[in-house]
Amino acid sequence: MTGPALALIVRSGLDLNGPGLLAIGLFRAFREQGIPCAMILGEASDGALRSLYGQGATEGDLLFLEQLSHGFSPIDLLRPSVAARIAAFLSVFTDSFHGGKSVCDDGPAFSGRGTAVLGLNHRSALLMWAFHRLGFFRFHGDHFRNLASFRFFSLAVGKGGEYLFPLFPIPISAVSPSQAAWIRQRGGRVDAVIGNGIINSSEIAPLIRERQRLRKSLRREMGWGENAFVACCLSSHFPVKGTMRIPEVAAGCPGLHIIAAGSGPLSNQVNGRADELGLGSRYRMIPATEQRLEILAGADIFLHLPHDETFCIAVTEAMALGVVPVVSPVGALPGMIQPGVNGYLTEGNPIDSAVKRISGLMTHEGRNRLKQMAHAASSMAVNRFRDSYTIFRYLQAMGFYS
Incomplete structure (x- = not known):
């Protein structure tokens, strides 16, 4: 037909x-x-x-x-x-x-x-x-x-x-x-x-080519150093999305910078917790934006720790751009991610597990491993989604x- x-x-x-x-x-x-x-x-x-x-x-x-x-x-x-x-x-x-x-x-x-x-x-x-x-x-x-x-x-x-x-x-x-x-x-x-x-390949391909420029632009705009290790979170601030966990991860990873794009009823609480933990300029929250792909392309990893999830389009977009995900093993996410190959699924306590994985990726050896994982993530997402x-x-x- x-x-x-x-x-x-x-x-x-x-x-x-x-x-x-x-x-x-x-x-x-x-x-x-x-x-x-x-x-x-x-x-x-x-x-x-x-x-x-x-x-x-x-x-x-x-x-x-x-x-x-x-x-x-x-x-x-x-x-x-x-x-x-x-x-x-x-x-x-x-x-x-x-x-x-x-x-x-x-x-x-x-x-x-x-x-x-x-x-x-x-x-x-x-x-x-x-x-x-x-x-x-x-x-x-x-x-x-x-x-x-x-x-x-x-x-x-x-x-x-x-x-x-x-x-x-x-x-x-x-x-x-x-x-x-x-x-x-x-x-x-x-x-x-x-x-x-x-995933639209014609939209993704130019951003992949421009990743170095977008990385520098994001860090300059946020007032971070050129080599800052950046995690991007794209999520609405509802209890089920687990965004209250994100400042805790940043606190456990000295040197990790967070850009969180989204809004919702917990926005003030999440910001307040970031202030309590003394994250300062390492944690930046911005509203949901049409430039989400440009922001994603400038990050090193995608951090998403929901209590529950259905699919999460943002994870597939991040992976297509070569941004390695560190996420909770809920919903469709375990079917997308091969741990250690194209991303990581948290185990046990999600905050402690995310801190452990991200800390490992922030080392010199970890950054080299991140490049290999980024290529695997992009290939999978573009072909499958x-x-x-x-x-x-x-x-x-x-x-x-x-």
């Missing part, structure tokens, strides 16, 4: 976090593969929108539904008026890309193609499936005559949606065997196990490719 005539990404909130970066990366990847892409969103941050527009999106590619945001009940979504807005949006979208022909027609122009609907959480996927099953699209023009041409797929189904699993009618993709087991234990079905990689391969696997699981 051929690929879809349209990819539709549905997400309740778009921010510069893991699911938001996934949505933006998938939008870019579909477009680069010649597949038109639209998005339905509940809300989006200014930074995420700037990043999305930087990938070529226009306002006409996006539909904002306030009922999709977390402040509303799912019942608010199941209204004909909401379906009418979606139908009108897709009609205009398909007109502009296909000369007035519907991507959902089963006529000669689009036989077997249809629309791939990717819900980036259970709420989003269930919304679109409900409209499909209830026939809400039937009453909004000829563009939606062949409802069977909608194919639904749910990505990034995490904690909070398990109550839906026993009745969930939509194919689900898990990002790791451990997440697949977690879903099945709660009565859900898993149709595929696919890592959410969105490139965006074109990820969307191929999604569409294959949806039946577009055999």
